[in-house]
Amino acid sequence: xxxxxxxxxxxxxxxxxxxxxxxxxxxxxxxxxxxxxxxxxxxxxxxxxxxxxxxxxxxxxxxxxxxxxxxxxxxxxxxxxxxxxxxxxxxxxxxxxxxxxxxxxxxxxxxxxxxxxxxxxxxxxxxxxxxxxxxxxxxxxxxxxxxxxxxxxxxxxxxxxxxxxxxxxxxxxxxxxxxxxxxxxxxxxxxxxxxxxxxxxxxxxxxxxxxxxxxxxxxxxxxxxxxxxxxxxxxxxxxxxxxxxxxxxxxxxxxxxxxxxxxxxxxxxxxxxxxxxx
Amino acid sequence: xxxxxxxxxxxxxxxxxxxxxxxxxxxxxxxxxxxxxxxxxxxxxxxxxxxxxxxxxxxxxxxxxxxxxxxxxxxxxxxxxxxxxxxxxxxxxxxxxxxxxxxxxxxxxxxxxxxxxxxxxxxxxxxxxxxxxxxxxxxxxxxxxxxxxxxxxxxxxxxxxxxxxxxxxxxxxxxxxxxxxxxxxxxxxxxxxxxxxxxxxxxxxxxxxxxxxxxxxxxxxxxxxxxxxxxxxxxxxxxxxxxxxxxxxxxxxxxxxxxxxxxxxxxxxxxxxxxxxxxxxxxxxxxxxxxxxxxxxxxxxxxxxxxxxxxxxxxxxxxxxxxxxxxxxxxxxxxxx
Numbered sequence: 001x002x003x004x005x006x007x008x009x010x011x012x013x014x015x016x017x018x019x020x021x022x023x024x025x026x027x028x029x030x031x032x033x034x035x036x037x038x039x040x041x042x043x044x045x046x047x048x049x050x051x052x053x054x055x056x057x058x059x060x061x062x063x064x065x066x067x068x069x070x071x072x073x074x075x076x077x078x079x080x081x082x083x084x085x086x087x088x089x090x091x092x093x094x095x096x097x098x099x100x101x102x103x104x105x106x107x108x109x110x111x112x113x114x115x116x117x118x119x120x121x122x123x124x125x126x127x128x129x130x131x132x133x134x135x136x137x138x139x140x141x142x143x144x145x146x147x148x149x150x151x152x153x154x155x156x157x158x159x160x161x162x163x164x165x166x167x168x169x170x171x172x173x174x175x176x177x178x179x180x181x182x183x184x185x186x187x188x189x190x191x192x193x194x195x196x197x198x199x200x201x202x203x204x205x206x207x208x209x210x211x212x213x214x215x216x217x218x219x220x221x222x223x224x225x226x227x228x229x230x231x232x233x234x235x236x237x238x239x240x241x242x243x244x245x246x247x248x249x250x251x252x253x254x255x256x257x258x259x260x261x262x263x264x265x266x267x268x269x270x271x272x273x274x275x276x277x278x
Numbered sequence: 279x280x281x282x283x284x285x286x287x288x289x290x291x292x293x294x295x296x297x298x299x300x301x302x303x304x305x306x307x308x309x310x311x312x313x314x315x316x317x318x319x320x321x322x323x324x325x326x327x328x329x330x331x332x333x334x335x336x337x338x339x340x341x342x343x344x345x346x347x348x349x350x351x352x353x354x355x356x357x358x359x360x361x362x363x364x365x366x367x368x369x370x371x372x373x374x375x376x377x378x379x380x381x382x383x384x385x386x387x388x389x390x391x392x393x394x395x396x397x398x399x400x401x402x403x404x405x406x407x408x409x410x411x412x413x414x415x416x417x418x419x420x421x422x423x424x425x426x427x428x429x430x431x432x433x434x435x436x437x438x439x440x441x442x443x444x445x446x447x448x449x450x451x452x453x454x455x456x457x458x459x460x461x462x463x464x465x466x467x468x469x470x471x472x473x474x475x476x477x478x479x480x481x482x483x484x485x486x487x488x489x490x491x492x493x494x495x496x497x498x499x500x501x502x503x504x505x506x507x508x509x510x511x512x513x514x515x516x517x518x519x520x521x522x523x524x525x526x527x528x529x530x531x532x533x534x535x536x537x538x539x540x541x542x543x544x545x546x547x548x549x550x551x552x553x554x555x556x557x558x559x560x561x562x563x564x565x566x567x568x569x570x571x572x573x574x575x576x577x578x579x580x581x582x583x584x585x586x587x588x589x590x591x592x593x594x595x596x597x598x599x600x601x602x603x604x605x606x607x608x609x610x611x612x613x614x615x
Contacts, residue, residue, distance in 0.1 A: 001387065001389055001392075002389075003354055003389050004386050004387070004388060004389070005344050005345070005388075005525070005532075006345070006352060006354065007352060009350070009352070049532075051347040051350075051352070051527070051530075052347055052527050052529060052530055053527055054525075054526055054527045055525060055527070055532070056548075077548040077549060078548035081548070092350050094352065213551070239547065239551075240545070240547070240553065241544070241545045241546060241547050243523070243524055243525045244523075244525065246386045247386070248381055248382065248386070248388065248521070248523075249522055249523050249524070249525070249537070250521065250522030250523070250537075250539065250567070251522065251537070251539070251544050251545050252545075253563075253567075253571060254553075255566075255570075255571060256570070256571040256574045256575050275495075
């Protein structure tokens with residue numbers, strides 16, 4: 001019988017420094033069969049082990065439409081992420097998953113999208129963006145609004161340019177006031193403010209937002225306020241302390257909902273339905 | 279199958295079983311009752327108030343090695359090969375395992391828990407002397423319930439026990455022992471059962487509690503109710519149904535530890551954010567998990583009424599009273615934002 005806690009051995013193929021404290025890790029499973037069969041949805045996450053140090057959950061930043069490897073973008077925050085940042089190419093790590101519900105692709109098909117990201121919150125959105133770009137015919141237009149504290153805190157810098165140049169994509173980048181440098185050509189201002197300024201029409205559109213909780217809070221307010229989005233048109237991801245990823249260890253619940261299994265992706269309407277416990 | 283078995287014969291049966299099973303049974307250790315592996319039948323207690331710790335530790339140990347990391351290989355820890363038999367487990371604790379099964383034996387089966395469950399026979403002992411803190415009858419159960427047991431023993435007095443099987447494994451263990459149960463035996467057992475049930479005066483109405491909890495999440499009552507709590511976590515650790523755990527690496531091992539919602543670290547994220555930092559939130563989580571969330575997710579309350587939380591709280595919080603005193607239909611101001 002399968003051991004649900006058993007990590008699968010994976011090898012670090014490439015490490016891309018994104019910002020002073022964020023790196024992207026490209027991994028392949030050691031087991032070729034698993035590498036071939038491993039599939040997932042944008043928005044799902046894995047438990048990433050450094051043997052002897054520990055395990056922590058990270059969203060998959062890559063897209064299942066680009067098989068061959070999986071990618072996680074990880075910010076140095078604590079013990080496990082420090083150990084991950086110390087990894088070198090060809091090092092062995094452990095991966096189990098994927099876990100969580102992922103973005104509701106079926107419901108996004110045929111719709112226009114506006115993706116609103118802040119900081120490392122672009123990681124799960126990148127999975128969705130790549131997925132949409134690879135299946136362009138199935139989606140409407142896509143507006144991407146992405147911001148970080150400063151120009152050097154923007155992740156996926158090379159890819160941002162590719163997205164900008166893709167047909168049907170409108171991208172607006174912003175940095176917090178004071179975070180711009182002389183070459184900066186994007187916006188200066190907080191993400192919710194820039195979102196209001198760009199003001200993509202809610203017609204047949206879904207807004208997906210990931211980022212720091214405070215940013216999400218104001219994005220929800222802006223979108224449902226003047227911009228006229230309905231709560232069921234807005235999708236976000238929640239973050240909670242997680243250990244098992246399987247709804248057993250007991251710490252990631254909001255009310256009766258377990259974020260690791262029932263989430264991490266929710267519509268704003270679903271969060272409202274959780275009532276006072278959210 | 280039901281049989282009347284003399285105590286002497288039960289002792290012989292145990293001695294026989296010791297050859298094939300590791301026997302875990304209640305013993306007296308410095309005036310406290312513990313379940314632990316035994317090697318001699320004489321160590322066993324035949325009449326005792328329920329043990330300090332529940333038997334969950336034999337299925338979900340406080341510290342359990344899941345894997346060993348050895349030069350890049352992840353080796354799952356060996357599972358115990360010898361069969362185990364827990365002798366004298368109380369009906370409330372047996373029932374708690376059925377509740378834990380809902381967490382660990384659902385579609386994502388936990389092999390560590392499963393193997394121990396599969397490997398362990400449960401021989402219960404009816405509870406003839408419930409304590410003031412007991413309230414098992416509030417959960418459609420009782421001091422003579424067979425739920426979750428392979429075999430239930432009831433002490434009829436005069437060195438005689440009525441044994442009743444409740445599974446094929448129990449039937450096999452009982453086959454050929456003692457003699458048939460006569461009418462007098464049945465009647466005696468029924469009387470003892472009723473007497474035991476009558477002794478339980480503490481009562482909770484779980485369905486009413488659920489309703490009150492659903493409307494009372496923001497009730498200021500919780501501020502007051504949690505004031506005394508020192509967040510020591512003993513109620514969580516001694517609860518037979520609390521099962522929250524942590525996973526961590528120690529050198530070359532991945533270990534599972536008991537954890538609990540009374541501790542601020544339980545929900546603290548690496549970023550420093552902590553949605554349940556406030557004592558009130560941690561205090562509530564326990565009640566809501568047991569009487570609201572678990573019920574909504576699994577159609578059953580996550581409590582067996584064993585009373586350990588009540589008996590062992592160092593600041594004497596009366597757990598069932600906290601729920602009883604929660605006001606019905608709370609008047610809460612509308613939430614902003």
